Amino acid sequence: xxxxxxxxxxxxVANDQVAASVRDLSKRFGNRIVxxxxxxxxxxxxxxxxxxxxxxxxxxxxxxLAGLDRDVSGSMxxxxxxxxxxxxxxxxxxxxVLDNVALGLRAPDPAxxxxxxxxxxxxxxxxxxxxxxxxxxxxxxxxxxxxxVRSPSLLLLDEPFSALDALTTISMHRLVLRLWETHxxxxxxxxxxxxxxxALADRVLVLGAGRIAYSAAIxxxxxxxxxxxxxxxxxxxLLSELGVSMGDTDELI
Numbered sequence: 001x002x003x004x005x006x007x008x009x010x011x012x013v014a015n016d017q018v019a020a021s022v023r024d025l026s027k028r029f030g031n032r033i034v035x036x037x038x039x040x041x042x043x044x045x046x047x048x049x050x051x052x053x054x055x056x057x058x059x060x061x062x063x064x065l066a067g068l069d070r071d072v073s074g075s076m077x078x079x080x081x082x083x084x085x086x087x088x089x090x091x092x093x094x095x096x097v098l099d100n101v102a103l104g105l106r107a108p109d110p111a112x113x114x115x116x117x118x119x120x121x122x123x124x125x126x127x128x129x130x131x132x133x134x135x136x137x138x139x140x141x142x143x144x145x146x147x148x149v150r151s152p153s154l155l156l157l158d159e160p161f162s163a164l165d166a167l168t169t170i171s172m173h174r175l176v177l178r179l180w181e182t183h184x185x186x187x188x189x190x191x192x193x194x195x196x197x198x199a200l201a202d203r204v205l206v207l208g209a210g211r212i213a214y215s216a217a218i219x220x221x222x223x224x225x226x227x228x229x230x231x232x233x234x235x236x237x238l239l240s241e242l243g244v245s246m247g248d249t250d251e252l253i
Contacts, residue, residue, distance in 0.1 A: 018079070019044045019154045019186030020065055025074035026210075027060065034060055035072065036210030044079065044153070045184045049197035052207035053242060058190040061207070062156045065188065079154055079186070083147035087159040089139040091131035098127040101146045110149075117145040120182075121175060137168040141175070148179065155180075157189040161196065173199060177222065194238050198231050199224055206241040214241045 018041055025038040034057040042048055052058050063069040065076065066084050091100045102114035118127055121141040131139065140160055147155055157176075161169045177200060180187055191197055197204045198218065206214040216237070220228050226235075 017044055018042070018077075019046070020079065020188070021077045022061075022065075023075045025061075025064070025072055025076070027057070027064075027072045033210050035074075038074070038207075038211050040205070040212055042154070042186050042188060044186055047180055047187045047189070047200060047202045048205060049189045049191055049201035049203070050205045050207055051191055051194060051197055051238065051242065054192075056207045057210065058207055059158050062158050062188060062190050065154070066156055081150045081152050082154045082156065083150045083152035083185075084156045084158065085140070085143045085147050085160045087162055089131075089143040091134075091139060091142060093131050095131075096127070097123065097129050097131065097134070097142055100131065100142060101149055103146070105149055107149075113149050114145070117148045118142070120148060120179065121145045135168075136164050137172060140164065140172060144176070144179065148183065151183070152185045155185040155187045157187060159190055159192065162192065169196075176200065194235055194242075195226060197238070198226065198235060204234070204238060206238060208241070214238070 020040070020042040022038060022040040025035045027034040038061070050058050050061070060069060062084070064072050065078055066082055067078075068084075091097075092103065095103065097118065098111060098114050101117055102110040105113060107113045115124070115127060118124055121144050123138060123141050123145065126134065126138060126142075131142070134142065143160065161172050164172060173196070189197070189200060199222075201218060203215060203217050205212050208214075214237075216234055218231075218234070220230055224231060226232075
């Protein structure tokens with residue numbers, strides 16, 4: 001099943017091979033151009049990371065794909081269902097963990113489905129916990145479980161690890177890859193972290209000047225050694241695309 005949202009003439013339609021198709025997307029904030037004829041395809045089951053400078057429109061694109069921002073022109077076709085995990089877990093504080101995951105779920109036994117999703121993110125022992133008692137990593141695991149129960153064709157991740165400490169982030173990376181390999185949704189990860197993009201994605205996009213300024217496929221098998229020559233070269237290219245000069249990279253690598 002796919003959802004087509006067209007605000008100009010109809011274009012590509014999502015199918016079994018494409019999870020999202022965007023054509024000639026345009027958007028402005030006042031006099032500032034956010035998207036300028038942006039075109040993008042995400043294949044079914046593909047893991048895509050998008051990076052870009054602050055204010056380049058990464059999260060805005062994600063919200064548009066999720067149907068949360070309709071103030072755009074152009075056309076989009078998106079395979080349903082779509083699920084989103086944000087930087088903030090956005091859990092309902094007066095509902096326990098299990099009820100947060102089951103919230104709005106249309107299933108014969110939503111509690112059972114929610115419990116299975118929580119088991120997948122290794123939080124079975126926290127099903128009755130209140131959100132305010134969770135650590136940051138636990139809260140993001142609940143957010144992922146809440147996305148998983150929708151069995152998404154397209155999973156949108158909006159910098160979900162940026163507020164976590166380094167060790168928790170590594171653990172979350174491993175969890176996300178395991179869940180992706182098990183369920184195989186298409187994933188679009190928005191991140192500021194070049195290393196995160198290189199560790200997780202099949203393809204990395206750079207958003208700039210309202211369009212996809214650069215795109216690179218990654219063929220290095222996972223788990224990836226960040227010192228692999230291909231990744232080292234790609235990392236330098238991505239930093240360059242983000243405006244980081246070669247002289248600045250020594251302290252970043």
